[in-house]
Amino acid sequence: MHSAVDHQFMGEALAEAQKALYLANPNPRVGCIIVKEDQIIGRGFTQRVGGPHAEVQALADARSQGNSVERSTIYITLEPCSHTGRTPPCVDALIAAQPAKVIVAMTDPNPLVSGKGLEKLKAAGIEVDCGLLEFEARALNRGFISRMTRQLPWVRMKIAASLDGKTALPNGRSQWITGSLARADGHHWRAQACAIVTGVGTVKEDDPSLNVRSVETQRQPWRIIIDSKLETPLTARILNKPDSESQSRVIIVCANLANQIVQEKAKAFNERGIEVMAMANEFGKVDLPKLFVYLAKEREMNEIHVEAGFKLNGSMLKEDCVDELLLYYAPFFMGEGIGMANTSVLTSLDAHKDWKIIDQKLFESDLRLRLIKN
DSSP states (O other), X not given: OOOHHHHHHHHHHHHHHHTTTTTOTTSOOOEEEEEETTEEEEEEEOOSTTSOOHHHHHHHHHHHTTOOOTTOEEEESSOOOOSOSSSOOHHHHHHHHOOSEEEESSOOOSTTTTTHHHHHHHHTTOEEEEOTTXXXXXXXXXXXXXXXXXXXXXXXXXXXXXXXXXXXXXXXXXXXXXXXXXXXXHHHHHHHOSEEEEEHHHHHHHXXXXXXXXXXXXXXXXXXXXXXTOOOOTTOGGGSOOTTOXXXXXXXXXXXXXXXXXXXXXXXXXXXXXXXXXXXXXXXXXXXXXXXXXXXXXXXXXXXXXXXXXXXXXXXXXXXXXXXXXXXXXXSOOOSSEESOOOOOOSSGGGOOOEEEEEEEEETTEEEEEEEEO
């Protein structure tokens, strides 16, 4: 059994992990607290990729204040890594510090670690405990867990709609259905993602930037355009690089690059530093399931944030590509307009797929629901 004090300190570690929410991708968001004589002597959270992990940050913080970590208790939201990746193994740094005990919220789903870090700590004579506030720790890293266990990113689809489920007027205009606070919350979810996915229809209709503006972040997500026929205008705002952000990129995914006209368009995009790739299904459209496997395995993407229109939303739902829905409802009826998604027609009510509400929140008069597949 864990004590109330243990819960308190692991809560502090989770609060540290929250600080890595916009920062850590593709690494997991991890927080670490070092405690001695019931006082916190060191704190840390995962830095931007290639930088120190939470444990190394916390050890450095403790030492910078003249604190010895020997015989301390260390609380970590994820099992410390035991392999060399972009940084050395954190477990070695912990063993060298000689704590008395390490309490971990959850084991690492990465098969390169997956219990090996805990075993190495035990072999060094350090007491190890695992499982404290595991549910909360897992919720922080849905995308990383998904990539490691399913070889797929966690795909979150955001939709803003009226009470009768309309996302735009019949002429396509959709700005703005919800208020400023709800829109700022949408940017909070954008900032967490490795990439924002949209369709060419949305690019042509709304000309969005699809970058993060309403919250502070050191890292802008990549932007991915699903564009079967390569119709994205070269003047589209989404193609512009965010200010002072060298690592944010744009990828346009088309169905094929077989004909000369498409090849010439692709060359024009490439000359602007925009990547064009082809990935077709049997119907001559972009193969969405294959794309998400590729983004997880080849591009190390944990979370994908989708902001698209009626057609692409429908295709992604029909092809079972969506893990979570982020729905914002504004308190009015639109009447005629464009719906949320071009989904399959039910032949009976028993044929529907259930979604489970996991969170609900008001932003002034707008209601946000989060749902996952039941």
